[in-house]
Amino acid sequence: MIAVNDHTEQLAGGWGGTVLRTGGTVRRSTGHWTPAVHELLKHLESVGFEGAPRVFGVDSEGHEVLTFIDGQTAASAEGWPAWLRFEANLVRVARLLRRFHDAVKSFRPGPELQWRDGRRGLRDGEIIGHNDVSLANLVADSTGRIHSLIDWDNAGPTTRRRDLAYAAWHVVGLHARDHARARGWSKAPDVARRLQMFLDAYGLEDHEGFVDDIIACIGEAVRSCRVAVQAGDHGAWPFVALLARDLEFVCQHRSALEQRNHAMRA
Structure with a gap:
């Protein structure tokens, strides 16, 4: 010990x-x-x-x-720091996640290892993902350049696309207006452009259906919050409405998000 x-x-x-x-x-x-x-x-x-x-x-x-990874985090700042919204950091997070996915592809956990969700082992096409690449789990240096991921407790079996979709939701800023404002956006970001930048920086070759992957990811988060509320966690209740509005936002903007990415790939 x-x-x-x-x-x-x-x-x-x-x-x-x-x-x-x-x-x-x-x-x-x-x-x-x-x-x-x-x-x-x-x-x-x-x-x-x-x-x-x-x-x-x-x-x-x-x-x-x-x-201890030295640097700035959202938790150590007053509100959501500006560096979390920088386009340069959008690119850095995408590249960081790609390096992680490439690094973990050779990892084959033993059957005795159990992840937070209770899963063991890997199915065909799966990797062990971070599963919580959100703004709160990013670390930047003193100049605001993101370089690391923390809080790996939710790591577990997933696919590259699901892990990437969760990250895109948070890092691109795919939020309803009130949620985006609470995260420091004084005006609505060009989320279609930011999503295209994010996926290109990651190097995703097949963009087809990726917006649906994001919708599925947010939908699962909404369901998880509802289950938590039903289990007696009343602190999760405010998140149900917040995330449900994010889901509605992405569904409403699906065509614009898809068209921008298809046009840029053509």
């Missing part, structure tokens, strides 16, 4: 539990998924992927111990 240092600082964020910083390490609450996530992070280190924390183990109080 790794000893707990007395000099600790509680970090902002960490919806999944306690997040403490001790020097150059972060200590976080664990769950049944932690051994699987640690194997994933060890694999990423072994193949040279630099956009994720490294694993040290578990401390004497049962917290996982990871490297």
Whole structure:
């Protein structure tokens, strides 16, 4: 076991539990998924992927111990910082996600490893994805350049396109007007143009049906929030309406999103 240092600082964020910083390490609450996530992070280190924390183990109080990735996050800022909306960072996130997907394609988790959603193993065509590439889980340097992903607790079996669709929803800014305004957009972004930039930066060859992938992703998030509310998590209730409006927004703009991407690929 790794000893707990007395000099600790509680970090902002960490919806999944306690997040403490001790020097150059972060200590976080664990769950049944932690051994699987640690194997994933060890694999990423072994193949040279630099956009994720490294694993040290578990401390004497049962917290996982990871490297602290220095930089700015949305949780450490007042509101949603401007650098999250930069087009240069839109491109950086897409390329970061592509590097991660390429790095993880050789990872074959053992059948004993269970992910947060209860899944084990991989089906044909699946990879282990991050599954939560949202603005809150991005780290930027002092100049606002995004370089890393944090909070890997939701990692698990998925496909490249599903992982990419979830990221596109958040990073492109595919939100209803009130949601976009709350995230710092003083005027509506050109989401069709931003989506095309994002997918081109990732290097997605087949754009056909990708807007439907995003719609399916948001729909699943809405359903998950409703299930949480039904289970007694009343804190999830505000998100049901918020995400439902995002879903309606993308459905209403489906043609424009598809046409822009098809035109740019022609």
